[in-house]
Amino acid sequence: MKNNSGRGANGKIDYLEALRFILACLTMAWHYYYFGPLLGVIGAAPLHLPGLRYCSFGVDIFFVLSGFIIIGSALTRTAGEFLTNRLVRLGPCLLICAPITFAATFAAGYSPSLPSLLSSILVLPLPVVAGVDWSYWSLGTLVTFYVIVFVAMQLVDIGKHITTLALLLTLFSAVTLLPGFPLKASPTSPFPFERYAPYFAAGMLLHLIITKRRFSAGVLVTLAVTFVLIAIRSWMDAARISELFTNTSPAPVSGPVMALAALGIFICFTRKANYAWLKRLYSVLGRTAYPIYLIHQNLGYMLISFAEKRLHLSLDVRPLVMACMVALSLGIAVYLEPHLAVRYRRLANYLVSAKRPLSARMDGSKATVRDAE
Numbered sequence: 341m342k343n344n345s346g347r348g349a350n351g352k353i354d355y356l357e358a359l360r361f362i363l364a365c366l367t368m369a370w371h372y373y374y375f376g377p378l379l380g381v382i383g384a385a386p387l388h389l390p391g392l393r394y395c396s397f398g399v400d401i402f403f404v405l406s407g408f409i410i411i412g413s414a415l416t417r418t419a420g421e422f423l424t425n426r427l428v429r430l431g432p433c434l435l436i437c438a439p440i441t442f443a444a445t446f447a448a449g450y451s452p453s454l455p456s457l458l459s460s461i462l463v464l465p466l467p468v469v470a471g472v473d474w475s476y477w478s479l480g481t482l483v484t485f486y487v488i489v490f491v492a493m494q495l496v497d498i499g500k501h502i503t504t505l506a507l508l509l510t511l512f513s514a515v516t517l518l519p520g521f522p523l524k525a526s527p528t529s530p531f532p533f534e535r536y537a538p539y540f541a542a543g544m545l546l547h548l549i550i551t552k553r554r555f556s557a558g559v560l561v562t563l564a565v566t567f568v569l570i571a572i573r574s575w576m577d578a579a580r581i582s583e584l585f586t587n588t589s590p591a592p593v594s595g596p597v598m599a600l601a602a603l604g605i606f607i608c609f610t611r612k613a614n615y616a617w618l619k620r621l622y623s624v625l626g627r628t629a630y631p632i633y634l635i636h637q638n639l640g641y642m643l644i645s646f647a648e649k650r651l652h653l654s655l656d657v658r659p660l661v662m663a664c665m666v667a668l669s670l671g672i673a674v675y676l677e678p679h680l681a682v683r684y685r686r687l688a689n690y691l692v693s694a695k696r697p698l699s700a701r702m703d704g705s706k707a708t709v710r711d712a713e
Contacts, residue, residue: 354613356405357626359606363398363405364629367475368636368665370395372644372658378585381641383648384656396581397598399478400574403536404606406482407543410489411502412551419493424688426486430479431463431688432681434471436672437634441472448642467533475637484533485540502548503558506541510566513537513573535577538569542603550610567599574598624674631669631677640665 374392376382414422438460445452452472459469466480467487492498492505516524516534524534545563548554575595582588613619640661647657 353610354619354622355609355611356409357622357629359401359405359609360629361625361632363402364632364636365662365666366395366398368632368640368662370398371637372640372662376641376644382644382658384644384658393581394578394598397574397577397602400536400539400570400577400598401602401606402478403481403539404543404546404602406485407506407540408547408550408606408610409543410485410540411498411544411547414489414493414498419490422493423486423490424685427463427688428681428685430483431461432677432684433631433634433672434460434463434479435680435684436676437631438472440635441638444639444642445472448646473634473638475633478633481533481536485537502544503556503562506544506566507562509537509541510562510569513569517572535573538566538573539602541566542570543606546603546607546610550607567603570602571595571599574602624670627673627677628666628670631672632665635669636662636665 370392372382373387373389375396377384377386410426413425417425438457442452442457453470456470456472459465460471460473460476463479464483466476467484468480470476471479488509489498489505492501498505512523513534515521524532542563545559545566548559549563572595575590575592575598578590578594578598582590613622643661643664644657647653647661
């Protein structure tokens with residue numbers, strides 16, 4: 341049966357949920373077929389397919405998506421509710437996936453860091469303490485954005501200052517390009533927030549344009565400035581990766597092309613699904629994307645290396661490992677995470693509302709699986 345609603349279940353834009361899954365799979369392909377082999381953690385040769393090297397920029401689109409979704413969440417909640425929802429979004433899957441990676445790393449003969457496990461489980465320390473998996477660097481960047489939005493909500497009416505906050509994020513990214521600027525990450529920092537601040541800003545501005553239909557001069561000019569910073573940052577990231585692995589540098593025009601691709605792909609997915617079954621499918625894919633991202637990198641490298649060095653398999657096991665990661669992530673997303681999220685939300689609500697009257701605390705603790713989603 342058709343449904344003409346522009347949004348999916350729980351206020352989500354349906355096609356963005358599918359985009360999450362696609363980006364997670366592209367990131368996994370990038371790690372297994374290009375980054376891992378060039379880094380030496382996978383013995384197989386890198387696959388030089390046209391465009392494969394640019395799959396790493398899927399995380400840039402993900403940050404645009406995050407800016408879009410997170411600012412929408414902030415507009416409908418108090419600061420405390422916003423922070424609670426964000427923690428419930430990240431925390432339960434980390435409680436499942438981080439120990440899996442930690443145990444696998446230990447079983448493989450390495451010495452995983454206990455602080456990295458605690459940082460992963462507690463979520464909020466991720467901007468300053470690296471998680472158990474290399475891919476968690478992006479969670480540190482994401483949590484930083486959460487904190488910025490949370491602080492802004494404490495100070496101003498966030499709904500009236502989205503454009504201002506987006507401009508401040510973009511200008512911060514711009515000034516960190518100046519030599520000697522003090523408030524930027526060191527070259528070895530795994531959490532270079534200034535590199536990705538314009539992507540969050542673009543998502544916030546696109547939320548105003550697409551969802552709120554605001555086409556004011558201020559919004560459009562800020563988006564244009566943000567696009568310029570995204571183009572510069574995209575070129576710099578492409579140059580960093582190319583120089584690291586191939587000792588080459590991309591043409592300057594690649595920056596605007598990648599910026600257009602990132603924003604264009606995102607905009608194409610801000611669409612509705614017309615059928616209820618399609619909404620349900622996209623919802624499941626979107627929920628599966630997060631655990632894929634959490635477990636695929638280090639665990640996948642170890643499984644591929646084990647097959648190469650211990651089992652001496654002559655076939656390429658990477659497609660099989662990718663399928664296993666999707667299946668495992670689907671099980672986590674559908675069967676484990678929702679029920680754990682209910683308990684996680686109850687605890688988070690209790691901690692956030694500890695100073696409220698008893699009756700208010702009891703009301704806030706009545707979490708359901710739907711709340712967790």
